[in-house]
Amino acid sequence: MSKKRVRLADIAERLNLSKVSVSKALRDHPDISRETRELVKKTAAEMGYMPNLLARSLSSQRSYMLGVVVPKLTYALMATAVEAIQETAMQRGYRIVLAVSQERADWERQHIERLLAMRVDGLLVSVSQQVFQHEVYERVQQMGVPLVFFDRAIEGMGFSRVVVDDREGAYQAIAYMIRKGYRRIAHVAGPSTVLIGRERRAGYEAALREAGIPVRPEWVVEGGFDEWHGYYAFKRLLQRKELPEVIFAVTFPVALGIRAAMWESDPALVDRIQLISFSEGGLSEFYVYPHICIRQPAREIGRRAVELLIEAIESEDKLEPRQVVLKTELITPEDYLRRFAVRMATERPTAG
Amino acid sequence: MSKKRVRLADIAERLNLSKVSVSKALRDHPDISRETRELVKKTAAEMGYMPNLLARSLSSQRSYMLGVVVPKLTYALMATAVEAIQETAMQRGYRIVLAVSQERADWERQHIERLLAMRVDGLLVSVSQQVFQHEVYERVQQMGVPLVFFDRAIEGMGFSRVVVDDREGAYQAIAYMIRKGYRRIAHVAGPSTVLIGRERRAGYEAALREAGIPVRPEWVVEGGFDEWHGYYAFKRLLQRKELPEVIFAVTFPVALGIRAAMWESDPALVDRIQLISFSEGGLSEFYVYPHICIRQPAREIGRRAVELLIEAIESEDKLEPRQVVLKTELITPEDYLRRFAVRMATERPTAG
DNA sequence: CTGAAAGCGCTTACAG
């Protein structure tokens, strides 16, 4: 009942052992005999001992903490990826310190500095959409702290990354619509300062070009990744001479914003204009609004990123930066019910 | 370019000062003269000094880390609340260590133990839906580590909590439907092991009783908080003699599962049966599927919880446990467009 | 198999 914490020294004293032996016994060091180990553990449990991880980290120079920086947590992709990161990290004995940049480069920088000061063993970063300086990343590099970018990466700095083949995903989606007979396809694009923005747009343009359809600049509206960007982008599209038959939105939220703007200006538009967008890997989104989605494997992005990072942390020598490019998957409303049935058949509720 | 970290001692040596003075200067301690302070800071910056927060925490017995445990991060409410927690914490100089229990009590316990071992200054917990033992929480109590529950709480253990008035929210929603003329109202409930499950159900039953409508046990199906629970619950409702006109779902995902099950068995049901559910505070969900929602102020839940926690951490003496009960708000599809317009008028995109 | 010594990089409390 006392607030006094039990320390290694207390166990040592009680057992007439040295701190070192107790420390080793608790960590299953082979130096210590089996009986002593068990005695120590038993006593530690009885005394309610809880190792001070701060102290352990300081002396061992390993914190087993991973810093995670995301632009937002309310993007389904990010929530899902972070969840996977946390689970994978936990299984490997690491914990995560989470920071959200809210798409602001200055917060991102501050967060990374803080995390370095906390002596995290490594960093997992998905960059903000704002333009920014690379100084922090140079700092990370010179401190020799492993960093892996996920989903949104900075190029040319020698860091590993786990990304999705955005260009190919966009290309496939647009090609699909072209095969379906559509030719008037607009794009509400992401910021060109962010790689995924550029890549998705490149895929869109490539598909059009390949089909001999000219890219109409007035049908490419650049914005951000949020609902409002979609909303305002559609308002701009409305001012063009002609409306498209299909709008390819850079993200799911952007598609929702577009849809809201359509609804506001004329509910009939919602049925008349087809939407396509990238989306997170879960199925939830298909429940609610089955437009055509370019599915991103959010959990796998997170899992692979942690694995790369831990590998770099635990490796003796500096590893070459690696680049993992995951495939997207086009999911049409027709696919939806089938997938849903499969999921329901395999994942039965456990509670209730 | 060297990987060698600069330490307090290095600055002290360079400046011919003691470590203590440098330490104080960097923390703006009034002991140190203005000029010395600035000289120290300038030198520290030049040398690329970055205080080792691990060491600082160990010696000051304050880690400025907050442990956050949530059942899932893919619940919109949780992602939003955690985002708000992270932001508020950051503003107050704290960082968060995030752990996800995946609705499993054993993971929840493990996470809390780990976080205690990391010597977090406080804990923010939203409990899992599984039944569990309270031992960890007794441990937290006896260690004197402040803990605040948010959204999902354990009662009767003397911890502060920030919750939503679930009973009232449910009551208002059902009363609204009754005023609209509906009388055959079913409930897909949460697990009775979790407080919010019991409260929402109580509100549902109270509203019916008050209107003189008998509660039909065959129309209350208990489950969990996920899509599948909704899906299977609806399958069970289908086996009853009669179908309800309205289904009150305990969470938004459950409503989606119900909707999917309706669609699968007969698409016409989707238009025939009204859905109501609790939902997170953001507007995103209304974009996609405007059924009637009982809006929970997710960001405020997170913000208030951190504030309570930090207050407890920073207070000299042990504070009385506090209970903050936030109001929900009923949002009908009719409210939707109006709110949307307001949001679009006030929150203009910043990027793009 | 066991332990005494030194150290991780800071801060606190005290003395000057």
Next chain:
DNA sequence: CTGAAAGCGCTTACAG
């Protein structure tokens, strides 16, 4: 205003 001493609670490297 400045600093020497002790300590936070561990682990590492070495000696026995």
